[in-house]
Amino acid sequence: MEEIIRINLDNEMDLIIVHKRTMRLAELCGLSIASQTTFATAVSEVARLAISYGDKSYIILSIHSLRLNQKEIVATIFDKVDLKAINSEAFAYARRLLGDIQTEYKDYYHVTTLKYRVQFGGIISKAKIESFREYFKNEPSISAYDEIRKKNIQLLELIDKVAESENRYRMLxxxxxxxxxxxxxxxxxxxxxxxxxxxxxxxxxxxxxxxxxxxxxxxxxxxxxxxxxxxxxxxxxxxxxxxxxxxxxxxxxxxxxxxxxxxxxxxxxxxxxxxxxxxxxxxxxxxxxxxxxxxxxxxxxxxxxxxxxxxxxxxxxxxxxxTVLDSSVDYILAVDSDFRIITFNHNYEVLTSKKREEVLGEKLTDVFPVLKDNGTYELIQAALAGVPNHTPVYQSVISYRFYEVFYIPLSDDTDEIYGAVVLGRDITDHMQHEQKLKAMNEELLLRNNELEQFAYIASHDLQEPLRKIKTFSKLLHESLELNDKQKDYFNRIINSSNRMSNLIKDVLDFSRLSITDEQFVAVDLNEVLNLVKVDFELLIEEKSAVIHSDTLPVVPGIQLQLTQLFFNLLSNALKFSKKQPVITIKSRKLNFDEINSIIDLDANKNYYLIEFQDNGIGFEQQYARQIFTIFQRLNDKQSYAGTGIGLALCKKIVENHNGYITATSELGEGATFHVYLPAE
Known part of the structure; x- marks a missing residue:
């Protein structure tokens, strides 16, 4: 088994990374788009369970050699939790996509193995597998999250290189x-x-x-x-x-x-x-x-x-x-103050097809006359005058590839300039990846706009037949003489139509939250709370609810969305109660240590913590993540009304404000929702 890449499964960004890199490995192995999608979808189903419910989860993507030089792609997911016992339906779906899925318990981990046969496995040699590893090692970051993780790996490599450099200096x-x-x-x-x-x-x-x-x-x-x-x-x-x-x-x-x-x-x-x-x-x-x-x-x-x-x-x-110069991945050339070539490394020999010993001491412009016409001559002249230069993107007239070029003066102990170094770094692949990523981002924006338009149009179109169903049901109910059973049927039709109408409205509200072009303004949360309390005035009076509140801060945000946030949280506290509701709203500014202790907060910002505490029915803490997922309900709709979108809306609103929301609770002991909002 040849391991290609290992990915920790901690959050939703890791799920995106797993899906993209599974697709990419399948593509490198020559699988069709359909096969890539099938395999990646099955892997994502199990990985999603690991992220939602798992503990110390990670995945390894490998190439496995079979008999007769055949190969298969293998995705192995390790988790302290038995994912299959949590959601057998996801495993069943993945099994329908791939066939057999192996599960075992080994070394205190539940191990799930998913495989996909490569049709022409014989062409995947040891060298090609090594190239797969190099590809993922140098692959551009998928996101800022992925970039941070890569930077951490690069930092460790840099530490090793510094130690190696110190050893070389001491040896020298x-x-x-x-x-x-x-x-x-x-x-x-x-x-x-x-x-x-x-x-x-x-x-x-x-x-x-x-x-x-x-x-x-x-x-x-x-x-x-x-x-x-x-x-x-x-x-x-x-x-x-x-x-x-x-x-x-x-x-x-x-x-x-x-x-x-x-x-x-x-x-x-x-x-x-x-x-x-x-x-x-x-x-x-x-x-x-x-x-x-x-x-x-x-x-x-x-x-x-x-x-x-x-x-x-x-x-x-x-x-x-x-040897050190020839070992460098960069292209290095040195000239003296008369533009005569002092040295250049092996990469430069390959690029120019010139042997080093043949051109040493020759004028650079005699060997490469084209440099006089493309601006390089002037930049080297400036370096010889003591002015370093940097060209971020330069296309070579020799290889037609793209390079990042540095022009560095060389000076002796008396600071007299005696030459210059031209150092070039090949960035062709990086630029191609950037162009590809830009095109993909543009296509993604287009698809998002189409989805938003579809959600809006679909929601409006679905409302019209529902209005007719409710209207005609009501007319029939009033015009016909019905027995109790028939009246019950009509009441069920009308109630179902109302629930469907509310569900469509909530879906439309949720889709609109993706549009964040509105300008942030200073929002007084005390005014927001007072407006929401007016909306619930009758329900508060009906349930004899008691609401205690600290003086709340002023935060930057979108007034309408923050009002919706308070509306949904107060609605939950009033709805899920079996006794007189007592709701307490607290507020305070977090200190530096508290911000650093929460991984989802930016350590460079200040935050307010707003807590909504109630004495309602509560829930088991293991469902603290699930309640913020769209359409997820912990209670049956007969006991408590709702569409399962309210808390998902809250999460989306807080994320739109660059904040974070969590919940803590015990069954029967009430719940507390913790909302973290940037202070500036």
Whole structure:
């Protein structure tokens, strides 16, 4: 079994992701649109149960190899809850779509397996399966939710890359044939590479709390101390020559110190180098003292061998840098200040069909004359002048693919510009995905508009025959002499027509809530509550209901929708009661910790919590999610009237206001509805 992708099943967005990625995997395996839809629909049926009722649920999409090189797509759903026992109808529907569905209990999980045979499974090789994994790894995000989840994965990968980069830096500094170190502003060494550590240990010293100048021959340090103090004051590079104490010998070294500054131009550290120049100094002394020439020649031969070793090491370092460049997925080219090519990586060789060794030192415009006409020449010129540039989208005249291009100046220790780097990143696939996504979004908007128009027209058209049924039933009821049984039949017809009319009206109201073009205004919830209480004046008096309310806040919103929200919540509290209703409405502003503790709230916003508490019949807490689903009822319609849309309308209104709604209850102990609305 080859695992392709794993998805947690936490909320409705995950259901969308599961459906789309199941469709996409089926498409990659060569299934027809009908087969894709069949398989994805069956998987979505079971996944929807996991999201609604499951615990610690997740799904794995895999490719399974059968005998005779056949393949099948496998969707395996893991859940702590037995989903089949909760809703066997969903399993029955999925089974009608796919045939057999396997269920088992394994390692404390209920495992549901759905399979679909690939007709031409032989063409799905190991390499193609690996390409499927790469596709989903690099697939553009389906939504902001999916984007956040991908960013979390990318952050973990970035942490690994930073650690790898640190290891490479340490390896590089340890392999360079010189002593490197970092000191603080007091001169104490905080970091030393392998060469300096070995030098210090060779003197019988330890790295702890040692200063860099304590390694020097004291008279030499006194000779350049004033220059070092001046470099500290001016925050500039310091260079000098001095002798390091190596047991009983003094070895000449070139000393370089470079300041490391923060964003406020304050020096936080200094990077230092000790480079062995003893051979050169010996040569200078030999020229002044011919008597020691023979001995110096011997030393020169010894140092020449050391130099050859160091040259070999430097050559290996160059090879290492070249390997790093060739390993990059980007296209990298470097030129000097005369526009001559310094280097470019393997990707650039493939793109231009030019060998690196053939064009090194050549003028860039001689090798690629087309660059003079497409603006690239001017951008590189600007980089050579010290001005970096960035071209978000550039179409190559060589490959006709799209790239994101960076033009970066190269400078030395004195900040003098000596060249520029051109770095290109292939974004062709990304742009194609963006264009495809844009087209899909436009089509989705069109379909949504069509559905809204259909719901509106259908609701109005359905009302007309219902009005006739009610009118003619009433006329017949009044004009005919009927016995009690016949009167009961007519009353049932009229009551059913009324229920159907209310249901159509609620569906129409629910569809209209998708239209949120109305401008938000400051809405006083105290005025909203007073208006709703006037609407229920007769019912409140009839039931002797008592309503207690805090002073409610003013929030940004749509007046009509917030009035509908309060109307539905108050209606529920009055309707579902078997004794004198007592309704309490509380309000307060949430603190930062409370907002952070609720995953559905934006931590960057402030929120008000409005609570509607009643002493009604209540419900079992396990149905707290179900009550906000359209047409979901927990009570029979004979005992309590309604269409099952009221709380779904409440949820939709709160979501339109970028808020969140939940409910807590115990059967027979009343219910509390918690409404979270943004404060600004």
């Amino acid at each position: 500094s340890d392999n360079l044939p010189l002593m490197m170190f970092v000191i603080n502003n007091d001169g104490k060494i905080s970091y030393a590479n392998k060469w300096l550590k070995e030098f210090i240990e060779g003197q019988g010293l330890t790295l702890t709390n040692i200063t860099w100048f304590s390694l020097l021959h004291l008279p030499d340090y006194r000779g350049f101390y004033a220059d070092w103090e001046k470099a500290i004051l001016t925050k500039t590079i310091f260079k000098a020559q001095g002798r390091l104490k190596q047991r009983e010998n003094l070895i000449w070294h070139l000393i370089s110190m470079m300041p490391v500054k923060n964003d406020n131009d304050l020096v936080t550290n200094w990077i230092g180098f000790f480079v062995d120049i003893h051979a050169q100094k010996v040569v200078e002394e030999t020229l002044r003292d011919n008597k020691a020439l023979k001995m110096i020649q011997q030393e020169l031969l010894s140092h020449q061998k050391e130099l050859e070793v160091k040259n070999t090491t430097l050559s290996r370092q160059n090879d290492f840098i070249e």
